[in-house]
Amino acid sequence: MQENATQETAMQETAVQETSVQKNDSVRTALVTGSSRGIGRAIARRLAGDGMVVAVHYGKDAEAAQETVEMIVRDGGRAFSVGADLATHDGVRALVEGVRAGLAAHTGEAVLDVLVNNAAATTSGGHLADETPERFDRVFAVNVRAPYFLVQGLLPVLRDGGRIINIGSAVTRIALADELAYAMTKGAMETFTRTLANVVGERRITVNTVSPGPTRTEGLIAAMAAMPQLEGMLIGGQALPWVGRPEDIADPVAFLASEDGRWITGTVIDASGGTYLGPKR
Ligand SMILES: NC(=O)c1ccc[n+]([C@@H]2O[C@H](COP(=O)([O-])OP(=O)(O)OC[C@H]3O[C@@H](n4cnc5c(N)ncnc54)[C@H](OP(=O)(O)O)[C@@H]3O)[C@@H](O)[C@H]2O)c1
Numbered sequence: 001m002q003e004n005a006t007q008e009t010a011m012q013e014t015a016v017q018e019t020s021v022q023k024n025d026s027v028r029t030a031l032v033t034g035s036s037r038g039i040g041r042a043i044a045r046r047l048a049g050d051g052m053v054v055a056v057h058y059g060k061d062a063e064a065a066q067e068t069v070e071m072i073v074r075d076g077g078r079a080f081s082v083g084a085d086l087a088t089h090d091g092v093r094a095l096v097e098g099v100r101a102g103l104a105a106h107t108g109e110a111v112l113d114v115l116v117n118n119a120a121a122t123t124s125g126g127h128l129a130d131e132t133p134e135r136f137d138r139v140f141a142v143n144v145r146a147p148y149f150l151v152q153g154l155l156p157v158l159r160d161g162g163r164i165i166n167i168g169s170a171v172t173r174i175a176l177a178d179e180l181a182y183a184m185t186k187g188a189m190e191t192f193t194r195t196l197a198n199v200v201g202e203r204r205i206t207v208n209t210v211s212p213g214p215t216r217t218e219g220l221i222a223a224m225a226a227m228p229q230l231e232g233m234l235i236g237g238q239a240l241p242w243v244g245r246p247e248d249i250a251d252p253v254a255f256l257a258s259e260d261g262r263w264i265t266g267t268v269i270d271a272s273g274g275t276y277l278g279p280k281r
Helices: 002-019 038-049 062-074 089-107 133-157 177-203 218-226 230-236 246-257
Strands: 029-032 053-058 078-083 112-117 158-167 206-212 267-271
Touching: 029 038, 029 089, 038 053, 038 062, 038 078, 038 112, 038 246, 053 062, 053 089, 062 078, 078 089, 089 133, 112 133, 112 246, 133 158, 133 177, 158 177, 158 246, 177 206, 177 267, 206 246, 218 230, 246 267
Parallel strands: 029 053, 029 112, 053 078, 112 158, 158 206, 206 267
Antiparallel strands: none
């Protein structure tokens, strides 16, 4: 345990050394919550590839977050990791403080350009009959309360003209009985997106949601391995003929984060390859 902790500290110090920069007015910065793996990792790598210094947030898996940082550094980018459990309000406060301190250490000032609310509890109790108040509260805490208060805590350091990008889900337009509470959290985030866009628009900050359909992250990869016919079933229900990859989500996020996305706000961009659009013939 002690040895692991020492190794982890040493790895983090290496990353700090490799990624530290002097204050530079042209440097852009991003926080991607839940970028230790999956879609968040792809977004962090893409934004770092576009020249941003990226705060790689994780919940439990510090090692995976460090891998994301190392991938970014190997590709010539700059990043640092910050851990915080978003199921608690203390965790949200710790993330705000950690990001401010990390940005100051890595760029010379605590200024954020892009906030990507990606982290989510992706499973709740399932069907209505099986749900519990504890699991229901947890999925809302991580997926709705945390992004709400993260925005509140980081708005003072978000640059005018900055970006808030929420990762939603196609489950808000497709009724999946086994994901009821989870789907409700994503619906709440769409409402947050629209209303918040009006709240922060005077500062030229845009707020949007990018909504994936089934995407090849750990959960879906395991499900496809356990059920080989699943891939064909998913593709059969989509307009486009492949199962979404994390990069298919990262690219529209990068577009919204760029100058080219400046006039788009308060909207939901479906990035699901046309999942469940209707009968094909
Ligand atoms: N994959 C899909 O098919 C799909 C489809 C539609 C929408 N989405 C949405 O896309 C986003 C990313 O999904 P994904 O599949 O990439 O997720 P994932 O592989 O399950 O990764 C989730 C990420 O969120 C973090 N996280 C989870 N609970 C947390 C907590 N309590 N506190 C702090 N961090 C926490 C995890 O950190 P640690 O591992 O370090 O704990 C991890 O980095 C989510 O918003 C999800 O709802 C995904």
